[in-house]
Each structure stands twice: as structure tokens, then as C-alpha cells.
Amino acid sequence: MTSTTSAPQTARFPLWLLICASLTALAPLSIDMYLPSFPALAADLHVDIGQVQLTLGTFLVGLAIGQAFYGPISDRFGRKPPLYIGLTLYGLAAAGCALAGSAESLMLWRFLQALGGCTGLVVSRAVIRDRLEAHESARAFSSLMLVMGLAPILAPIIGGAILTTLGWRAIFWVHCGAAVLILWLVHARMEESLDPQRTRTLHPATVLRSYWELLRDREFLGYSLAAGCVQGGMFAYIAGSPFVLIELHGIDPSHYGFVFGANAFGLITMSQVNVRLVRARPLDEVLGVALFAPCLAGLMLAVAALTGWATLPVLLAGFFVFLAGLGCITPNASALALAHQSHRAGTASALMGTLQFGFGTLAGAAVSLWHDGTALPLAVVMAICGCGAVLLRSYGHAGAREVI
Template sequence: MTTKKYIQLILILGSLTALGPFSIDMYLPGFSGIARDLNTTVAKVSMSLSSYFIGISAGQLLYGPLLDRFGRKKPLFIGLLIYILASLGCVYVPDIDGFIFLRFIQAIGSCAATVASVAMVRDLFPVKDIPKVFSLLMLVVGLSPMLAPTIGGYVTEDFGWHLVFLILMCMGIFVLVISMVGLPNNYKPDTSISLKPKPIITNFLSVLREPQFYTYAFTGAIAFSGLFSYVAASPIIFMDVYKVDAKTYGWIFAFMSVSFIGSSQLNSLLLKRFSSEQMIFGALISQSVISIIFLFLALNNFLGLYETVIMLFLFLACLGISNPNTAGLTLAPFAKNTGSASALMGAIQLGLGALASFAIGIFVKDSVAPMVAIMSITTITAFIILNIGKRFIKNKIELGADDNIIVGH
């Protein structure tokens, strides 16, 4: 594969993956405007975030078998069309219930892009390159939480929140066009895969029974739910508790994502010296220590705006290191069932993320402490699951030093 083709594929796959984060982050500064225009509360508007996470989680399971059965392109294009129409619907929606429902449909559409991009990493690149490719994708994806809320803050303040959804619709059209033109069709549809519920469930269960899958999928997902907690809580924490305006909130959110991107790129360098397993272990130890210190500071009222930003910055840096490695080790055993495996991994991650964001909506009112408590619990739980799960992995499939998958004991 030429360097030019390599970069082109990374950029297209990155654009596919970025659609979800843009759809989540870009409208956050508009929460109070949406509440005002649709005659509701900010808490009710935040339900549209939970409905989006539920939609992505359910959609992951839907697209996994479809991508394996019909190839990567057809389900991807249909999903993007659903996304484009739902984004347009959000512009003209008359009430909050319709808005929450359309966000769910928008998520069902956008996650076709997410699942397809993860599955195509496994199709297009050798196994040893997977963590590196995921780290590069995170660089492209990482720009979205930097740009999205900042752009969203300016667009919302100057033109209103409706324009945000028109911009998302145009993004969907752009991603559809570049996918049609630039993505290779090298995956042959597997017609042996049935789309009846029983074989699909059996297929997912066979993936779930693989000890390497469930250990790293649940470790990664539970650790990563700390990020969902932060995203869901951030409009309340920064705009209600610390009283910053929509534009400043966008810049704070952008600054936070520098941590996540920077550490995921540092991960690429560290992988030359350490194994993925060592990186996950080190990141989770660090994340546990940081979250415990963070909780101590929150409970003793030692946190102002700047202290909260610093602690969140450090917390997110740990996730930037653990996430590409847990994803790589979760998918490593699956050469045939990649679509289903990546869908199930995503569904677990987003399902737990939806739960975390729902918990934030219930508990976070006028203090940082509930958010930090949820982050601490999830981090320590992930660390425990990693150490218990590793005992059940008999033949570990590692991301080896050459193209071959290495089976270790």
C-alpha cells in the first residue's frame, strides 16, 4: 500500500468515525437555547444525549451482521442517508419529544459509519498495524471534540442552534460522497451469514464467549464510560456550576480534547517499547490514582474551575492511552467475524456510556462530586475486570511484531 493511499484511507475512515463525535459535541453549547425554543428544561434536553447513546448502541448490533452479510458499502450508504434526513428533521422539529426521537434516529444512521470504519481497519490493514491505525484515527477523530463544541458555541451564539443541525446534515452528505469515491470494495459479502434473529444472537454469543474479547471489551468500555460521564456533565458543570458562557465552554471542551488526542499519539510511540497489555495496565493504574485524588478534592471543596479542568485533563489523558489498546486486543482474535465483533464492542461501550450519562442526568445538579464519584467507580471496576478476566485467556492473540497474529500462552 502506498503512503498516499494509506493517508487517504486514514482520512476517510477518520471522517466516518468523526461523524458521531461531531453529532454529540457540536450541539452541547445550544442546550439552553433548545430548552427555550422547545419550551422545556435543560435537564429534558440532556435526555436527547442519552437517546443518542442508546441509538448508537442499538445500531451497532444492527449493522454488525449487515456489514458481514452485504459487504461494507451498502449498509454504510443507507445509514448515512438516514443520518442526513434525521439531521434535517432536527432543524424543523416542533417539540422536545420529537427532538429526542429524531436524535435516536440520527444515532442509528451515524453508527453505520462508526461500525464500518472499525471493521474496515481490520479488513484493510495488517494485524500489527491495528493499534497504530486506531491511534491515527483518534488523531482525526480527536479533532472533532476540539472543533465541534467550539464551532457549536460560535454558531449557537451568533446564528442559533438550528444551524448546527444543518451543518451536521452537510457533513453527512460530504462523508457519503467521499466514501462512495474513495473506499475500496475489497471485502467479499459472506452470504452464509443469516439475518434471522436466532443465528445473529448465536453469532454474537460466540464472539462474547471468547475470553480475550470479553476481558478487553468490558475493561475498555467501563473505563471509557468515564469520558461519557464527563461529556454529559460538562454543560452542567461549566455553564451552571462555574457560570461560563457558550463560547468559553466550547474552548474549555476543545482544550480537554488536546489531552485525549495527545496521549493517543504518545501511545503510538510507547508501543515501540511496551506491549498493548502493559500500556492498558499502566493507564488504568494512573487513572485510578487520579480519580481517587480528584474525588478527595471534590468531597473537600478544594475544586475551582481551574483545578477541575486540570484533573479532568489528566483523567482523559489516561483514556487516550488505554482505549486504542483495549480496542486492538478485543478485535485481534477475529479475522472472520470482525463486523460482529466490532459492533458488539461498540454496543457494550456505548450502552455503558448511555447508562453513565443517564446517571449524570439524575445525580449531577450543582456539584462536581457526583461526576467524579461515577468516574472513580467505573475506573476501579475496569481495573478489577482486567485482572480477573486475564486469568481466563488461555491462548492470547497478541498484536505481534510482524504481519502474523501471534498466539501466546
Template sequence: MSAGGPQPTSPYRPNAKYVLLLGSMTALPAISTDIYLPSLPDVARDLGTSATAAQLTMTGMLIGGAVGQLVIGPTSDRFGRRAPVLVGIVLHVITSLLCAVAPGIIPLIALRVLQGFFNASASVVAMAVIRDRFVGSDASRLLSRLMLVIGVAPLFAPSVGGVIAGEWGWRAVFVALAVYGTLLWFVVWRRLPETLPAERRRGPGLRAALSGYRSLLRDRHFLALAVLPGLSVAGLMSYVVGSPFVLQEGYGLSSHQFALLFAVNGVGLVAGAQVNAALVRRYAPVRILRVVLPVSVVFSLGLFAVGATGAGGLPVLLVMLWIQLALVNFTPPNASALALGRHGAIAGTAAAFIGSSQAGISGTISPLVGVLGGDAFAMTAVMAGSALLALVVLAFGTPAYRAGGWGT
């Protein structure tokens, strides 16, 4: 018996190829974001627009992803997992190529919204496939392993995107995204099995989709768990959108130094996910959450103190930032596994709700960094606020801190 009590297990055991496949699917939205980051100044300059308008091409993709998941999740519960993801990736490839020839900022923003909508198919189907075959700690452990694959995006994508844009221009970045999508489509077509048999699929039409979402909205415990990944990613995205200005303009780092530090912090994200994958072998996911979230609040408040006062300078800021980012990836896999476990019959809809909430919450909170001034104070304040709000949601929205409630 584990230290967290007996855990539900699955007869399936994913091999490395299976993890790599699902990780590559889940990483599609992240790669579409991170590889494009270094091109933002070039986009603004080339299209004759402002930095704020160029940043809307990032926000637009998040919004498209949030809406896309709400639509694609129920679709995958109706038609199975393979068809929606194969169609979605094809449309991602087409929109990527259209982005490469966009004549102005407005068409580019619109195309990025569509790109986010379509590539959401890969991430939401990957989550649904996990719930089709895995539950409890098995699901949490697999989600943590996926973070190893997903973590490659912040490690290498900005550098790769910078090299591509430097050699061939920012439009070539979208050609690269089209190539990645094409390769992913062939791998999914060859390797992804259908995990939702016909007898378990839901009825057609809008009514079935709305019925699924109504059942989720009535489950307050599910809602609290579904919000937690979004608050965690909001802290991460606050770092992503704020760090170029904080580290390059505030602390005078070069673009190469920034790319290196971005990669180092990416190692922290991956390390945290792998530690979590080891912990869920012994401890229930809810027990990990009830310990990690208070620790995250403590470190985020320390990070905010450093950012607000400048105490210790850049070295202390970087150390605190690395620790806080390493704690980020404990929350999404555990909270998502617990939430999905409550609604296995509508796993696609549940995964869509979680993913949409994640994109919507992070897309709403992270722009506050710019609103508050875009400096170290602003970035660390939003990160600390996100961590504190996550702890409040866990404490009051779930039984994690109630007598006996954390034992399941």
C-alpha cells in the same frame, strides 16, 4: 524484536488519506453529539420543555447508536462494508434535516434515536474495515491515529455549534450535520474500498447474526476487553455532561471560557492517543493496558479528592482533569484491537458489539453525574468509579496480570 514480544503485522500500510477517511467516519457520532451541546438551553426554551427533557435528545442518540451497531455490524458481515455505510449516511442526512424542522421535544427525541441508529453505520464499518486489514499492534496504532481525527470534534465542534446556533438558531445545527453527512457520503463513495470479499461473507438471516453474537458471548476474554472501551468512554462522557455545570455554574466561567477549556482538554485527549500510537510500536497493547489503567485509577482518585474537597481550587482541578482525560484514549484502541483480533471472521459483528457496549455503558454511567447532584463531587466520583471498575475488569477478566498472560 519489540519489547512486548513479536507482534502480528499486516501487509497494508495506511496513508494519511486513509486515516483521515476512517477517522471522519468514526467521528460522525461524536460530531453529532458535540456540535449540539451548546444548543441544549435553546432547545429547552424554544420547545417549551425542561432541561432534563432536552438532555434526553443526547441520551436518545446514544441508545440509538448502541442498537444500531448491533444491527449494522452483522449486516456488514453479510453484505460487505460499503453498502451498509452508504445507506446509513444517507439516512443520517435525512433524519438530520427532519430534526431541523421537529415541531416538539418528543419528535426531536425520537429523531435523535434514529439519527444515532443510522450514523452508527459509519463508526462500526470503520472499525470492521480496520480489522479486515490490520491486526495486533498495527490495528492499535491505526486506532490511535484515528483519535487524532476524532479528537478534532471536542476541540472545535462545540464552538462551531455555538456560532451556528448563535447566528441562525439551533435548528441550523442539524442542517450543518446534514451537510457534513452529505460530504462524508461522497468521500466514502469515492475512496472507501470494499475490504470484505464475497467469499468471506456470512450467510443471510437472523440465525447467522445470532450465531455470531453467541460466539462472542461465550468468549469471556473478549467480553472483558469489549467492556473496557465503554468504561473508559463513560469517564469521558461524565466529564462532557458534567463540565458545563461544574465549570460554568460551580466556578463561574463564561461560555467562551468554558469553550476554550473544553478545547484545551480536547488537546489532552489527542495527545494521549498519539503517545499510545508511538508506544504500540514497541510494546504489546496488553502491556500498555496493564500499566495505564492503574495509573489512571491513581489520578482519578486524586481528581475525586480535589473535586470533593475543593483543595487547590480551579487550577488544580483543571490540571488533574487534563491528565485524567489524556489517559482516557490509551484504553479504547488497545482493548478494541485485542478484542477484534480474537474474532476476525466476524469483524463487523465484533466491532458492533464493542461499539454498542461502549455506547450502552457510557450512556448508562454518565447520567449518574446528574443523579448525584451534577457538581464537581458528582462528576469526579463517577470518573473515578469508571476508572476503578475498568482496572477490576482487566485484572479479573483477562490474563493481563497473570504469569505469562501479559506477554501476548
């Protein structure tokens, strides 16, 4: 059954949106749950913390690369078939992570896990665009963030509890179980949303031409990269905060999840504020104002780190403001980027995800490779990401087809 209505949904969280949320939550679940185990991983595998951080980098590379393939496939065969492949690969790779005996093998399995898990990111965005138009999409993305926001709140807490009782390997067995559960939900309860009349060919020339056209589309590219810059700052935080908070400032690994969860709570709160804001204001106007939060927070963090004022309260405040801003930024930027891409929603969603996670990979790698025993690498990378997002949103706004 195909549904392509653009009318607002009567239920705040219809079943199809809850399934999309669970698919999207796989990525933060896969990342955030094992963050408290970084020091234990380093000790068990006899490597330094920088190499453990690179396992996160390989995961982000897999997320960026894999999405480029699933988008055109979902535009050709529908939204569900790629999920069967991706979720199966994700579950098998999670089992491989649990059995890994070295940092190198863990990196490989994490890469494969990401190649499977990224299908949920592509398909969930495409399903929302299949069913809803721009303003309704922004509200749906905000509602989705309310659900998926529980993952970064609960995942580090659960991960810390599993770490202290069963060890870090058990965390990946939980990932495997989650893949089985979501695969069942997709098979039994998810309806196909792609209109058969909108299927597209998988001919390589056509796929490459679509990607080329999207890269030349200032509206799509600017808004996608604006969100990508801010997400790059978030992934820099994900890569660098375990060291800065646990190692540098002495936060207990089992308490790290509470700090991480507080930031996620701010993101959830702002995503729900965004639902109200976009009812009365243009999406681009809300986005433009919201982007100053990560920009100013990033600059504050960088100045504090450079001047020696990067105390724990200052860092926590800067992290909170930066990450809370994503609650308004990600839904609106995603809706604006996809607003005029209904004829190739899967391909556009894939490229948007590839660009955004590409930024995340670069930001996370920069923090890991620059590791100097201080908070400076993390603070500077977040500042660059926050400022870059403001400039890229202006680029997208200049190429916008209409005010949305």
C-alpha cells in the same frame, strides 16, 4: 476491490484511513457541537437542563442499539452497503432535529440520527481489522484518533460560534451537510475491504450464536468493557460538564469549547505517544499502565467533590488526565478485543460498540438523573468508571490467547 493485507501501510494516513476517520468523527461531531447550546435549548424549548441532557442520552441509546444490527449486515453484504443506509438516515434525522418544536420530538430525532450515524463506528473498526493485524491495528486506531480528535476540539468551538450567530437549529443543518459530504466520499473513493470468502450468513440463529460466543470470550469481553468503562466516564463528562463548567463555574458558553478542546488535545497527544509505545512494548502492558490515569483522576475528582475542594482548577486537571488517557486506552483495547475476530470482524465490532456505548448511555443517564446542582454526580460516576476499567482489563488479560 478487496484489500486484506496485514503489512504496515506506507502512508501514515492512506485515503481509506481518512475516510474511516471521517466516519468515526460523526459521533463526536454529533455530540460535541451542540453541547454549548444546552442552556439555549432549555430556554427555547421551555424545559430544564436535565431534559436537555436526556437528548444526549437518547442519542447514546441509538448508538448502542444500532451497532448491533449493522455488524452482521456488514459481514454479509460488505462494508459499504450499510453506510449508504446509515448516512442517509443520519442526514434526514439531522434535518428533523433542526425542525424540532419540543424536547420530546428532539429526543426522537436524535435517536434516529444515532441509528444512522452509528454505522460509521462499526464499519470503520471492521475495515481496520480487515486490512491490518493487532499491532498495526493499534497504530491505525491511534492515527485515526489523531484525525477524529479534531472533532471534539473544533466542534464545540464551531458550535458555540454557530449558536451565537445563527441559533442552535443551524448546528443540526451542519450535521446534515456533513452526512452528504461523507456519503459522497464513501461512494466515490472508498474501496470494499471485506474478502468475499469471509462473508457470513444473516440467519438469525447464526447471528445470535456469534454474539453468544463473543459474550463468552473473556479476551474480547474484558478488553471491550475496559474501554467501555473509560468511555462511560467520557460520556458522563460530556453529559455533565456543560452544567458544571457553564452553569456552576460561570464559563461563557462560547468559551466552553476551548476547555473541551484542551482535553481533546491531551487525548490526541497521548494517542501519538501510544504509536511509539506499542512499537517496543506489548499492547496489554501499555494498556495496563494507561488505565491508571482515569482511575486515579476519577478518584481525585470524587474525593474533591465529597470534601468541598472541587474548585475549577481541580476539576479541569482531573478532567484532563482522565480524558487524555483515552488516547492510549481506546486504540489498544480495541485492537486486543478484535485481535482474534477476523472471521467476524463486523459482528465483533458491532458488539464492542454496543457494549461501550451502552456503558456511555448508563453513565450519561446517571449524571443526568442524579443532577443535584453540584459536581458530585459527575465526579462519582467518573471514579466508578475509571476503577471499573482496571478490573475489567484484568479479566480480559486472564482470558487472552497470547501476549500481544
